Amino acid sequence: MPAIDACALDDIEEEDLIRFDHGGKTYAIYRMFGEEVFCTDGLCTHEQVHLEDGLVMDYVIECPRHNGRFDIRTGAAKGAPACIDLATYPARVEAGRVIVELPA
Amino acid sequence: MALLDLIKFPTERDYSLTGPEAQRAIDNGLAGAEWYRTPIDRKTMKALMRRSDGPALRDTALWFALLALTAAGGVAFWGSWWAVPFFLAYGVLYGSAADSRWHECGHRTAFKTVWMNDVVYQIASFMMMRNPVVWRWSHTRHHTDTIIVGRDPEISGMRPPQLIVIGLNLFGLVSAPQSFAALARNAMGRLSPEEADFVPESERPKAYWIARAHMAIYAATLAACLAMGSILPAMLIGLPRLYGTWLLLVLGLPQHLGLAEDVLDHRLNARTVLMNPVLRFLYWNMNYHMEHHMYPMVPYHALPRLHEAVKHDCPPPSPSLYAAWREIVPCVLRQLRDPHHFIRPQLPEGAGAARQSPPLAAE
Numbered sequence: 001m002p003a004i005d006a007c008a009l010d011d012i013e014e015e016d017l018i019r020f021d022h023g024g025k026t027y028a029i030y031r032m033f034g035e036e037v038f039c040t041d042g043l044c045t046h047e048q049v050h051l052e053d054g055l056v057m058d059y060v061i062e063c064p065r066h067n068g069r070f071d072i073r074t075g076a077a078k079g080a081p082a083c084i085d086l087a088t089y090p091a092r093v094e095a096g097r098v099i100v101e102l103p104a
Numbered sequence: 105m106a107l108l109d110l111i112k113f114p115t116e117r118d119y120s121l122t123g124p125e126a127q128r129a130i131d132n133g134l135a136g137a138e139w140y141r142t143p144i145d146r147k148t149m150k151a152l153m154r155r156s157d158g159p160a161l162r163d164t165a166l167w168f169a170l171l172a173l174t175a176a177g178g179v180a181f182w183g184s185w186w187a188v189p190f191f192l193a194y195g196v197l198y199g200s201a202a203d204s205r206w207h208e209c210g211h212r213t214a215f216k217t218v219w220m221n222d223v224v225y226q227i228a229s230f231m232m233m234r235n236p237v238v239w240r241w242s243h244t245r246h247h248t249d250t251i252i253v254g255r256d257p258e259i260s261g262m263r264p265p266q267l268i269v270i271g272l273n274l275f276g277l278v279s280a281p282q283s284f285a286a287l288a289r290n291a292m293g294r295l296s297p298e299e300a301d302f303v304p305e306s307e308r309p310k311a312y313w314i315a316r317a318h319m320a321i322y323a324a325t326l327a328a329c330l331a332m333g334s335i336l337p338a339m340l341i342g343l344p345r346l347y348g349t350w351l352l353l354v355l356g357l358p359q360h361l362g363l364a365e366d367v368l369d370h371r372l373n374a375r376t377v378l379m380n381p382v383l384r385f386l387y388w389n390m391n392y393h394m395e396h397h398m399y400p401m402v403p404y405h406a407l408p409r410l411h412e413a414v415k416h417d418c419p420p421p422s423p424s425l426y427a428a429w430r431e432i433v434p435c436v437l438r439q440l441r442d443p444h445h446f447i448r449p450q451l452p453e454g455a456g457a458a459r460q461s462p463p464l465a466a467e
C-alpha cells in the first residue's frame with residue numbers, strides 16, 4: 001500500500017480526528033497524544049455516517065449518530081449499534097507529517 | 105391487537121414499519137437522510153461532548169437512595185394509608201424516572217465509564233419492562249428516522265392522536281401489557297415483524313436470553329406474592345410500571361406531540377420544554393429534547409449548555425410544562441377533526457433554513 005503524506009501532525013488536535021479523502025474514499029485520521037496517530041475508514045459501519053464529528057476518548061471513536069464505538073487501534077466494534085469492525089490502516093509521524101498507508 | 109384496535113381512532117396513514125408507508129419513506133428519501141444541525145464549532149462541541157462520571161454517579165446514588173427509602177416506607181406502613189404517599193413516590197421513581205435513565209445510559213453518555221452506563225441501562229430497562237436489546241435498536245431507528253412515518257417505531261402521537269390509548273397509558277394499561285407480551289414473545293425466541301425490521305439477526309439471541317432473565321424475575325416476584333399471600337412484592341417489582349408511569353407521559357409526550365411528521369429537521373418535530381430542577385432530576389434533562397436529537401453525543405448534564413449554544417437558531421422553547429401542554433391540547437383536539445393539522449414552530453430571524461422533506465417542500 002502506498003504511503004501518503006496526509007497532513008501535518010499539528011493539523012489534528014490531541015485526542016481528536018480529522019477527515020481525509022483520498023482516491024475516492026474517505027478516512028479518519030486520529031491523534032491521541034504526542035505523535036501517536038491512527039487511521040481508519042471514515043464511515044461508521046452501522047449506517048455509513050462520517051466519524052469526523054465524533055468523539056475521541058481513550059482510544060475509542062464514538063460515532064456522532066448513534067454513539068456506536070470503535071477502538072481506533074484495531075477498528076474493533078465495541079457494542080451495538082456498532083457491530084461490524086472498522087478497517088484500519090497503518091499511520092505514523094515523520095518529521096511532523098502524518099503518513100498513512102492506504103490502498104492504491 | 106384486535107382488542108386494541110377497538111379503542112383506536114382510525115388513522116389515514118399506516119404507522120407500522122411493515123406497511124406501505126415504509127416504502128414511501130424510502131422512495132421519498134426520508135429514510136436514513138441527512139438532518140439539519142445547527143452549526144457548532146468543533147472546540148465548543150468537544151467541550152459539550154466531554155464525558156464524566158461525577159454528575160451521573162451523584163444522580164444515580166440519589167435515585168437509588170430515594171427508591172430504597174420510599175420502598176422501605178411503603179413496606180413499613182403496608183396495610184395502612186401511610187403507605188400510599190411512599191408508593192406514590194416510589195412508583196414515579198420506578199415507572200417514570202427509569203425511562204430517562206434507560207435513555208441516557210442507552211446512549212452510553214450518562215457516565216464516562218462504559219460499564220456503569222450498561223449496568224444502569226439493564227436495571228432501568230427492566231424497570232420500564234423493555235427488552236434492553238430490542239429497545240436499543242428501536243431507539244437507534246428513532247434517531248435515524250425521527251417521526252418519519254413507516255420508519256420510526258417510537259411515534260407516540262399519531263394523527264389523530266390515540267387519546268384513549270394515551271389516557272389508559274397514564275397507568276400503563278395498554279403499554280405495560282404490550283411490553284410484557286413482547287418480553288414473553290422474545291423469551292420464547294421470537295420477534296414481532298416490527299421488531300424484526302430493526303433488530304439485526306446477530307443481536308437476536310441476546311434479546312431472547314435477556315427476555316428470559318426478565319421473565320424469571322417476574323416469575324420469582326409472582327411466587328413471592330403467592331407465598332406471602334400479598335401483592336406487596338409486586339408493588340415493589342412490576343406494578344410500579346403501571347401505577348407510577350403517569351409522570352413519564354406528562355413529561356415525555358411533549359417531546360414530539362403535535363409537531364411535524366416527515367421532516368428532516370428536529371427544530372420542527374421535537375420540542376424543548378423548560379422545567380424546574382426537580383422535574384429535570386426525574387427526567388435527566390430529556391426536556392432539552394430538540395437539542396438531544398440534534399446532537400445525541402452530548403451527555404444529559406451538558407444539555408442546558410447545548411441549549412444555550414443553539415438557541416439563536418431554534419424555535420423558542422416552551423417556557424414551562426404547563427405552556428407546552430397548553431400548546432399541545434388544542435392542537436391534538438383539532439387533529440381529531442383534521443389529521444393534517446400540526447404545529448409549525450417559528451424559527452428565529454437569521455436561523456438556518458428549515459429542512460423539509462421532499463413532499464412537504466413541494467406543497
Ligand code: FES
Nearest residue numbers: 044046047063068
Ligand atoms: S451510524 Fe454510527 S452508530 Fe449508527
